[in-house]
Amino acid sequence: MGVVERTWSWLATGAHWSGPDGVWHRLGEHLFLTAVCLAISCAIALPVAVLLGHLGKGGALAVNISNAGRAVPTFAVLVLLLLSPLGTHGSWPTVIALVLFAIPPLLTNAYVGMREVDRDVVEAARGMGMTGRQLIARVELPLAFPLIVTGVRTAAVQVVATTTLAALPGGGGLGRIITAGFRLTDTAQVVAGAVLVAALALLVEGVLMLAERLFDPVRRRTGPVPG
Numbered sequence: 394m395g396v397v398e399r400t401w402s403w404l405a406t407g408a409h410w411s412g413p414d415g416v417w418h419r420l421g422e423h424l425f426l427t428a429v430c431l432a433i434s435c436a437i438a439l440p441v442a443v444l445l446g447h448l449g450k451g452g453a454l455a456v457n458i459s460n461a462g463r464a465v466p467t468f469a470v471l472v473l474l475l476l477s478p479l480g481t482h483g484s485w486p487t488v489i490a491l492v493l494f495a496i497p498p499l500l501t502n503a504y505v506g507m508r509e510v511d512r513d514v515v516e517a518a519r520g521m522g523m524t525g526r527q528l529i530a531r532v533e534l535p536l537a538f539p540l541i542v543t544g545v546r547t548a549a550v551q552v553v554a555t556t557t558l559a560a561l562p563g564g565g566g567l568g569r570i571i572t573a574g575f576r577l578t579d580t581a582q583v584v585a586g587a588v589l590v591a592a593l594a595l596l597v598e599g600v601l602m603l604a605e606r607l608f609d610p611v612r613r614r615t616g617p618v619p620g
Contacts, residue, residue, distance in 0.1 A: 399581035400588065409585075414569070416589065422565030423593065427552050430488055434495035434548060439541070442500045446507020446537070447529050456504055459497040467494045467555050475562050487559040494555055495548040502544025506537030535610040542609075546601040553594045557586075567593070 403409060410416045438459075445452035467490050474486035510533045518532045534541075560568030567590050574582030 396580055396584060400584045403579075403581045403585045404588070414573070416567075416570065419565060419567050419569055420589070420593070422569075423553070423556055423567045423590075426484065426487070426491075426556050426559055426564070426566055427549070427597075430491040430495060430552050430556070431545075431549055433488070434492045434499055434552075435545065437492070438496045438499035439503050442503030443507055443529060443534065443537075446504045447525065447533060449508065452504045452508065456501050459500045463494075463497050467491070468558060468561075470494075471558055471561070484559065484564055486562065487556075487564050490558070491552050491555060495552050498544045498547040498551070500544075502547070503537070503541045506540030506544075507533055509540070510536045538609055538611065539605065542601065542605040546598060546605070549597050549601060550594050553597050554590060557590055 408415075412418065441455065442452070445455055470493060471486060471490040474489055477486075514536070515528060515532060518528055523531065556566050557568030557571060559566045560572045567586055570586035570589065571583050574580070574584075574586060
């Protein structure tokens with residue numbers, strides 16, 4: 394029996410889906426950790442990017458510093474955090490490493506989206522007496538929405554894939570299925586875990602693409618563009 398058949402057999406076995414080490418439990422852990430990390434990343438990066446994009450000052454420096462962080466492997470950051478005093482604080486080293494990994498696409502896309510809003514539209518809105526907050530809420534954010542959501546989608550997929558690293562220091566998530574497969578020298582289990590992570594990443598991408606179509610404020614105001 395080949396690897397593909399053994400992997401399918403592993404996935405089709407009900408015992409592998411139930412219990413504390415089962416797929417459903419590990420999937421719940423994976424989704425929870427992903428949601429927490431993505432929420433923290435958005436709370437940090439998006440307000441900064443929106444403000445700098447609105448002001449048009451300091452954004453390029455912030456984006457460059459943020460993007461420079463991509464050159465540092467997430468695994469290396471996780472190892473350093475585990476060796477620091479934070480290493481004794483449960484999942485926090487993993488959360489911090491994933492948050493640092495998710496910030497660059499969020500910050501870059503949101504800033505670029507804000508700066509690419511038509512300046513004539515912004516000036517016209519300012520001429521109508523809109524305040525800075527009104528400009529952001531009513532003009533700039535709706536027009537920058539597609540790029541902002543693209544950044545969120547990119548960050549979400551990256552975090553879903555990288556959350557597998559949480560298993561290395563003993564955390565939860567689908568990565569535990571992969572590490573258990575390595576420990577048992579069970580290639581089918583390793584491949585099954587990788588397939589589950591890939592499927593989850595594609596599902597998250599699809600859900601966020603659908604959300605972008607449904608909640609795009611410009612699309613909702615103007616209606617769908619006729620084909």
